[in-house]
Amino acid sequence: MQTDIGCHTSTASCSGRDHAVLHPPSQPRRAHQQLSRKARRQHVACQAQSITGQITPPAEKLARSSRVAVNQPEPAQQDELRGSSSPGQGQTAEERVGVLLLNLGGPETLNDVQPFLFNLFRDPDIIRLPQGIKWIQPTLAWVISSLRAPKSMEGYRSIGGGSPLRKITEEQAKAIAAQLEARGQPANVYVAMRYWKPFTEDAMEQVKRDKVTRLVILPLYPQFSISTSGSSLRLIQEIFEQDEGLKDLKHTVIPSWYQRPGYVTAMADLIQRQLPTFPHAPSVQLFFSAHGVPLSYVEEAGDPYREEMQECIKLIMQELQRRGINNPHTLAYQSRVGPVEWLRPYTDETIRNLGASGTKSMLAVPISFVSEHIETLEEIDVEYRELAESVGIEHWGRVPALNTNEVFIKDLSLAILEALPSAHKMAQPLLDSLVPAGDVSTLLDTYDRDRRALPQPMLQWNWGWTASAETWNGRLAMLAIFVILLVEVATGQGALGRWLNIT
Numbered sequence: 001m002q003t004d005i006g007c008h009t010s011t012a013s014c015s016g017r018d019h020a021v022l023h024p025p026s027q028p029r030r031a032h033q034q035l036s037r038k039a040r041r042q043h044v045a046c047q048a049q050s051i052t053g054q055i056t057p058p059a060e061k062l063a064r065s066s067r068v069a070v071n072q073p074e075p076a077q078q079d080e081l082r083g084s085s086s087p088g089q090g091q092t093a094e095e096r097v098g099v100l101l102l103n104l105g106g107p108e109t110l111n112d113v114q115p116f117l118f119n120l121f122r123d124p125d126i127i128r129l130p131q132g133i134k135w136i137q138p139t140l141a142w143v144i145s146s147l148r149a150p151k152s153m154e155g156y157r158s159i160g161g162g163s164p165l166r167k168i169t170e171e172q173a174k175a176i177a178a179q180l181e182a183r184g185q186p187a188n189v190y191v192a193m194r195y196w197k198p199f200t201e202d203a204m205e206q207v208k209r210d211k212v213t214r215l216v217i218l219p220l221y222p223q224f225s226i227s228t229s230g231s232s233l234r235l236i237q238e239i240f241e242q243d244e245g246l247k248d249l250k251h252t253v254i255p256s257w258y259q260r261p262g263y264v265t266a267m268a269d270l271i272q273r274q275l276p277t278f279p280h281a282p283s284v285q286l287f288f289s290a291h292g293v294p295l296s297y298v299e300e301a302g303d304p305y306r307e308e309m310q311e312c313i314k315l316i317m318q319e320l321q322r323r324g325i326n327n328p329h330t331l332a333y334q335s336r337v338g339p340v341e342w343l344r345p346y347t348d349e350t351i352r353n354l355g356a357s358g359t360k361s362m363l364a365v366p367i368s369f370v371s372e373h374i375e376t377l378e379e380i381d382v383e384y385r386e387l388a389e390s391v392g393i394e395h396w397g398r399v400p401a402l403n404t405n406e407v408f409i410k411d412l413s414l415a416i417l418e419a420l421p422s423a424h425k426m427a428q429p430l431l432d433s434l435v436p437a438g439d440v441s442t443l444l445d446t447y448d449r450d451r452r453a454l455p456q457p458m459l460q461w462n463w464g465w466t467a468s469a470e471t472w473n474g475r476l477a478m479l480a481i482f483v484i485l486l487v488e489v490a491t492g493q494g495a496l497g498r499w500l501n502i503t
């Protein structure tokens, strides 16, 4: 599969793994103390081999100390950076730069819907099963995807028969490649989808074939979640570990970038442009709608998603207020799947509450994703609009997704340049993020080392009194539901599936 968007030639010469870990100058000692043994081992290896040679501090510490400027090189590193500062943005003639854009992927035709859903539910970062029953996941994924497919197909049919995600992401890749070229840093830009084509595995094959020597990994999710960016990084880590040809590839991950000025400005522009379309702009409720995650991801697995989301909205509102726009605003979470508790407040409940308390105008702002997709085009534009009308909201609007917005693409390209370990820009703070930049293994070690099993729909029933009885009851409940689901798929009668909220 061809994932290469814009190829520029230079000869590869890569040796020694560069984890390209970026860090705030004040943090490395504390960070070192808190790292896992595996990360420390890696740190030792980094010191011998890498350009930056430091480990990124764990996130929860950073979260507490809130804003941390990362990516300031140590004096010794600055020498190294200076030494490799030509030709062109700090690269040697042999350097070949790649940018890997991570995204979810979406079915391109209605026939793709069930296999796409199968890939999604087969992902242990989407459904986390306890150790003993992990083997059930492929079958469970097949059952759930078969039950959900008809409803999902209806949605994709209503937006033209497939997801626009591939087309938009490829346009973003082209736009980023053009920006990098214009700034004197040619790069191959690859699209790596998690659940549909072009698959991450194929993109990584292409990276290898192109003999890329330095790779910047950029998830196209502004906020980090272990269910999205984390899942893709986990897959890339597996590929790195298994593929001899990629083991030594120097790489940097930009884990999240919701706080970048270009992104915040572009979002504020979009909102500002939509407000005059309402009869009375100052009273319009700005309704930030984010894709949800199960609450347990945040509260039990340490997902920084909710915190980053709240921070993101604060920054956009500050930017709007700086422009004299002082509208009221709300954040809610959409797209729940299954009967477990997801992040609150839920979008549908919030719309009902706003309607009941007299809100007349609402501007929906999709905030967790930068491309148009089924949840903007169908869930927000159709379902939530209808719901809003039914509860007395008279004026409804939505800001478009960023897609290839110029301010946004320019800023992402700058982020890539800043992340390139040998670029001059590395002397500037790279990210002021709750999730600091780093290499794949360190990020996973920091965020999700244990990949803890989380409570799943099938394990909600706690019959019995002892821990062991509960375990067995859970397993029996799982087995029973599994058999019933199989029967439902076979017969097409789906009462349980409906009750579990997956159909």
Ligand SMILES: C=CC1=C(C)c2cc3[nH]c(cc4nc(cc5[nH]c(cc1n2)c(C)c5CCC(=O)O)C(CCC(=O)O)=C4C)c(C)c3C=C
Binding pocket: 104, 105, 106, 107, 117, 120, 125, 126, 127, 148, 152, 163, 164, 165, 221, 225, 227, 228, 291, 292, 293, 294, 337, 368, 369, 372, 373, 374, 375
């Ligand atoms: C930041 C964005 C997203 C998070 C977080 C996320 C978590 C998450 N999603 C599901 C289940 C589904 N997601 C589906 C589609 C979908 N999800 C996102 C983004 C996030 N998901 C996007 C952009 C899309 C749409 C892709 C497209 O085709 O346009 C779907 C399939 C659609 C449907 O049937 O509703 C499912 C299912 C879970 C369980 C989860 C966290 C654990």
Ligand SMILES: [Fe+2]
Binding pocket: 291, 335
């Ligand atoms: Fe999703």
